[in-house]
Every structure is written in C-alpha cells, then in structure tokens.
Amino acid sequence: MEAKEFKVRWVMAIDIDKCTGCGACMVACQAENNLAPVEDASFKLRVMNWLVVYELSNKQPFPDHDIAYLPRPCMQCGNPPCVSVCPVIATDKNEEGGIVSQVTPRCIGCRYCMAACPYHARYFNWFDPSWPEGMEKVLTPDVSVRPRGVVEKCTFCHHRFMQAKDKAIVEGRDPEALNDGDYVTSCAEACPNGAIVFGDVNNPDHAVYELARSQYACRLLERLHADPQVYYISRREWVRRQLDNYLENEQVKG
Amino acid sequence: MEKNYSLPADHDLFPEGVQRCSLMKFMGWLGFVGIFALWGLYAAFRVLSNGLGETAMDDYFGFGLWITFDLAVIALGAGAFFTGLLRYILNIDPLKNIINLTVIVGFICYSGAMLILVLDIGQPIRAWFGYWHANVHSMLTEVIFCITCYCIVLIIEYIPLIFEQKQLNRIPLLRHIAHNLHVMMPLFAGIGAFLSTFHQGSLGGMYGVLFARPYVYREGFFVWPWTFFLFVISAVASGPVFTVLIATIMEKFGGKKLVSWEIKSLMGKIAGAMLFVYLIFKFADTYAWINNVLPAAGLTFDQNFYSTIYGQWLLWTELGLCGVIPCIILLTPSLRNTPSLFYTAAVLDCIGITINRYVFTVQALAMPVMPFDSWETYNPNWAEWGACALILAYGAIVLSLSYRYLPVFPQERKLNATKA
Numbered sequence A: 001m002e003a004k005e006f007k008v009r010w011v012m013a014i015d016i017d018k019c020t021g022c023g024a025c026m027v028a029c030q031a032e033n034n035l036a037p038v039e040d041a042s043f044k045l046r047v048m049n050w051l052v053v054y055e056l057s058n059k060q061p062f063p064d065h066d067i068a069y070l071p072r073p074c075m076q077c078g079n080p081p082c083v084s085v086c087p088v089i090a091t092d093k094n095e096e097g098g099i100v101s102q103v104t105p106r107c108i109g110c111r112y113c114m115a116a117c118p119y120h121a122r123y124f125n126w127f128d129p130s131w132p133e134g135m136e137k138v139l140t141p142d143v144s145v146r147p148r149g150v151v152e153k154c155t156f157c158h159h160r161f162m163q164a165k166d167k168a169i170v171e172g173r174d175p176e177a178l179n180d181g182d183y184v185t186s187c188a189e190a191c192p193n194g195a196i197v198f199g200d201v202n203n204p205d206h207a208v209y210e211l212a213r214s215q216y217a218c219r220l221l222e223r224l225h226a227d228p229q230v231y232y233i234s235r236r237e238w239v240r241r242q243l244d245n246y247l248e249n250e251q252v253k254g
Numbered sequence B: 001m002e003k004n005y006s007l008p009a010d011h012d013l014f015p016e017g018v019q020r021c022s023l024m025k026f027m028g029w030l031g032f033v034g035i036f037a038l039w040g041l042y043a044a045f046r047v048l049s050n051g052l053g054e055t056a057m058d059d060y061f062g063f064g065l066w067i068t069f070d071l072a073v074i075a076l077g078a079g080a081f082f083t084g085l086l087r088y089i090l091n092i093d094p095l096k097n098i099i100n101l102t103v104i105v106g107f108i109c110y111s112g113a114m115l116i117l118v119l120d121i122g123q124p125i126r127a128w129f130g131y132w133h134a135n136v137h138s139m140l141t142e143v144i145f146c147i148t149c150y151c152i153v154l155i156i157e158y159i160p161l162i163f164e165q166k167q168l169n170r171i172p173l174l175r176h177i178a179h180n181l182h183v184m185m186p187l188f189a190g191i192g193a194f195l196s197t198f199h200q201g202s203l204g205g206m207y208g209v210l211f212a213r214p215y216v217y218r219e220g221f222f223v224w225p226w227t228f229f230l231f232v233i234s235a236v237a238s239g240p241v242f243t244v245l246i247a248t249i250m251e252k253f254g255g256k257k258l259v260s261w262e263i264k265s266l267m268g269k270i271a272g273a274m275l276f277v278y279l280i281f282k283f284a285d286t287y288a289w290i291n292n293v294l295p296a297a298g299l300t301f302d303q304n305f306y307s308t309i310y311g312q313w314l315l316w317t318e319l320g321l322c323g324v325i326p327c328i329i330l331l332t333p334s335l336r337n338t339p340s341l342f343y344t345a346a347v348l349d350c351i352g353i354t355i356n357r358y359v360f361t362v363q364a365l366a367m368p369v370m371p372f373d374s375w376e377t378y379n380p381n382w383a384e385w386g387a388c389a390l391i392l393a394y395g396a397i398v399l400s401l402s403y404r405y406l407p408v409f410p411q412e413r414k415l416n417a418t419k420a
C-alpha cells in the first residue's frame, strides 16, 4: 500500500523524556474540541478523550524501575487503516497537510474504523452528549458538537488550521506555506514542558523538521506500516523498544 | 359438507394431506416464543431510544455479541445459497426435498441479521448512506450491497412457497406467479449463489484487511485477503448441516418425520467434503499466520491468547474438536449413518464456525496491539442477549407458521403414511 504524498505534512513531535504525565494536554484537548463530559467517568473505555496519556514501565524492580508517559493523539496515519474500511467515506485523508478528517454528519456509527485503528484513537458517542448547565457558553464555536451514535477522534485541532490559513490570507501571505507557530494544536500550546512540538515536517524552517529526523525519534508501531504523523522522541532505549513491539533479538534504532 | 370437529379449527389452511396439532396448542407455543420476542423488543426499544450505551460494548469492543451472532447466523444460513446452487445449477435432484427449508432458514438468518444491524449501527436512520456515499474500497460496502440484494433474492425464493399455500393457490393470479417464479428459480439460485459467495467472502475480508490488527490480518490473494475464501468455505461447510439440524428439531417438536435419512446423510456428506477442504486451507492459513504475519508484527503466537476467556483452547476446540472430528464423522459412511454420531458432528461443526466468528470479532479486538496496552475483556449484557433472543424468537415464529401452513416438506406425507 502506498501512502499519499502531501507537499505539507503536519506532524507532532512528542518528547517522551520531557513529558511528566500532568494531563494538561488532555484537558486542553477536551475543552478546545467540545468533548462532552461523560456522566460515569469510572468506565474508562467509554470516556471521551481524543488524547490519552499512557503510562509506560520498564518493568524492572527498584532501584532500576523507570517509567515514562506517552501522550497519544490520533496519529493521522499516512496510510490510515481506518480510512479504507469506512463504508461511507465518513473519514478520509485528502486535505493538504495530511490530516485524517472525520465527517460526523456522514458517519453511520458502524465502528469498523475503531476495529481498524490499533492505537485506540477513535471514540464512539455511546450517549447523547450533555453539558452541565452554563457550560454551553464556553463551547468552541468553530468545532461542531457531535450527536450520539457517531465516531469521533483527534483532528489536530483542524479548526485552528483553518483560522491560521484565513489569517495568512488576510495578511497577504501564502496559506499553503504557514510559518512555524502559525498553526499549533491546543495540546501543544498547553504543554507546560514544551514536550509537544507541532509543525510541517517537510519545511526545514519548522522545529519538527529536525526533531522528526533525530536519531532518537521513532513512531508507534512503525512496523505495521500505518505511517503515523506523530513522532516520539526518547533517549531511553527501553522506551523506543516498547514503541514498536521489538522482539528480544531485534536491534532497536537510535 | 359436514364439519369435522376433531380437526383443528384452522385445518382448511394446512397443506394437503398432513396433520397438525390443535390451534390452541399452536397458540400456546407462539405465546411461549412471544415472551422471548417481547424481551428482545424491549431491549431494542431501549437501545433505539437511549443509544448503544445500553449495551456492554465500549471503545475497545466496538464489535461484540451482535456482530458475532450476525456472522454466525449468516454462515449457518449459507445452506440456502449452497443447496440452491447444488439443486438448481448442478441438478442434484434429491435436494428438492429440503430446498424449501433451506430457503426459509436462509431468509430468517439474513433478515434477522439485518434487523440486528439496524440496532448495531449508531445511526440507523443513516443506514442508506451505505448505498449513497458508498466507498468502493471498503469490504463493508460489498457486504452492505450483497446482503441486501441477497435478502431480496431470498424473499423472491420464499414467495412461491407462500403462494402455494392451499387457499392462496386457488387464486389463479397467485398460482401463476408461483408457477412462473418456480420456472425462473435456477436464475435466482444463480444470482443468490453469486451474491452470497461475495458477501460471505467480504465478511471474512472485512477482518483480513485490518492490517494493523495482527490477530486477523492476512496476506492477499488478488484483491482479497485469505480470510475472504476461508469464510466462504467455512460457511458452506456448516450451512447444510445446520439446515438438517433445524429439520430434526422440527421433527422432534412436531413428532413427525419431515426429511428422509438419505437426504440428511447427503447434506452431511456435502458439508463434510466442504469441511475437509476448509480445514486444509485453515491449517495452512494458521501456519502462515504464526510464521509470517505474527513475526512481521513483532508478536509471538502465545501473545495472542489470554487467560481462559481468550485462551488457546478456543483455537484447538475450533480446529480439532469442532473441525477434524466432525469432518471425519461426516466423511466416513458408517459413522455418518449412525444418527447419534451424525447429529453430534453436525452440532460440533456449527459450534466450530461460531467459535471462529467469535474469535475474529471479539478476541481480535481484545488483544493489545500497542505493547504497553493491556488485554481487555468483554461480556455482553442483557440488552444484547435480548436482541439475539428476539431474532431467535422471530425465526421460530416464521418457521412454525411456515411449517403449519405451507407445503415445506415434500416428503412429509409419504414418510408419515408409511409409519401409520
């Protein structure tokens, strides 16, 4: 399978060694993208979080024990397993920048895309969304609220991309060649440690250009050939080992 | 004519020359089955009005009991298209004695599966998007098209049987329609076989193309993954014996012989032969999966199983106890012609296919693909069981009405006359 090429390729580079697992990114994502709070949040597999922070462990006893935190948005896969399976083209990878779109009004809620995504990046609306009284006033106007019965996921805050392009047009700049920082996702903006960096990986002027090419950069489950647009950076070998299901005898890169 | 009060009140509607239980008894039976239907209707109402949050599914198990049930009944309903193919296209004449039943069972399985799908998709009102915004690259699109078209074919195949009901058949127009549809049946059998093969395959293909799920991902052959073919063959390996089992259950309930042993044995032989072919491919597939697919994904065989609920025992039960053993019984004439062994083999065959559909649906999703992820478990709740009970009850009602009023079994009169 060939991944589609785009002139601009928006990626996220996440430095795992800088992430403290504070969860600011999750909260920012939740607020920015109008994710309705779930009534019973104790059932984690039905809670809406487009971005989830996983805890990784090297499983060694003290004092060698080490942990790491791994924020996981939608990987916006270059060769997305979720797109080809959707019977109604409710999810697609077409736009310049390579973001995997999700068209809520077209989704029939068959959940085949959820079965296809190995990253568990897709979420189903099990219930009618309801906001605590007054909260509707702080909803992001550019992001639609989703009804019951459809699948949703992280879109790299796509509405911010639109805003950045509009701004560039108004200022007379080329909307297809945004400067570094013109368009950032809410999680990247909220991270207190600067662990999440966002930009165009094809543009040497963007910080992610170098980060994604670092010898410590790797991608989650790279060997499955989904070609993710999220790069993780860690100087710890055991972390990189865990990211791509390395077999014991296999040499990890970096 | 003088009225015979010892006959059931609705005896005028019965097929020519057969006996049926009293109307009261029949109504009692329908009432009993109706309790399950009501339970299911309540579940369906809850799901449609409150959403899928009523079920036990979650973001890991987007596919659960309903999809397993759907896949299983569709495989078991394969008796319809396969027997039709053998009877009308390959001219295996004795099968005419069971073809009506296979059509009814197929109709129940397919229409039931579609009813479940209405509940299972999050936006039932948008179900038609599958045709309108069809994604030609999705296996599910193929399933949606074939399954609905094939259901229509099954209705067309069912109609002549309904019109052959004694009273309806007196109406010349209906008689002519029934006659003409009968004449055209080879055509519909052909269309049905084509559609059915494709969607049975696409159901398997649906899983095989999930290249990021090593438990179900398979290499391709032309545009289809292996699973496409495995699902087709496994369906035709179980559908025929499932129909026989249904006939036998009906015989036990009604206390009459409906299908001769020769026909049952023939169906068993056909299923056994197909099961043999299936097992060869399935073992080869399992070998290739262990040695190619899994290492390529950085996984070992053992990592694909977990605890009792997703344990290796499922694999061995599916392939050995419910695969090799029934295959041997069905293919060995002396064993096949021992009724107790024959029925055991038939039941095992059907269980094996159901396990196969279960592991492809549930275990595939339970298995963690990200190395730091964990195994999750899934246990369907009352609403999901209720919906399945609704379909089973619906099937029982359709079958009971058909048996009572329609000439389903051509051999019934002869078989029971000799007994008397």
Ligand code: SF4
Binding pocket: A073, A074, A075, A076, A077, A080, A081, A082, A083, A100, A116, A117, A118, A119, A120, A121, A122, A153, A226
């Ligand atoms: S991470 Fe999952 S949802 Fe996102 S593009 Fe990849 S397969 Fe699709």
Ligand code: SF4
Binding pocket: A085, A086, A087, A088, A089, A090, A091, A106, A107, A108, A109, A110, A111, A112, A113, A114, A150, A151
């Ligand atoms: S749930 Fe929606 S987006 Fe996902 S495959 Fe089905 S229709 Fe497409």
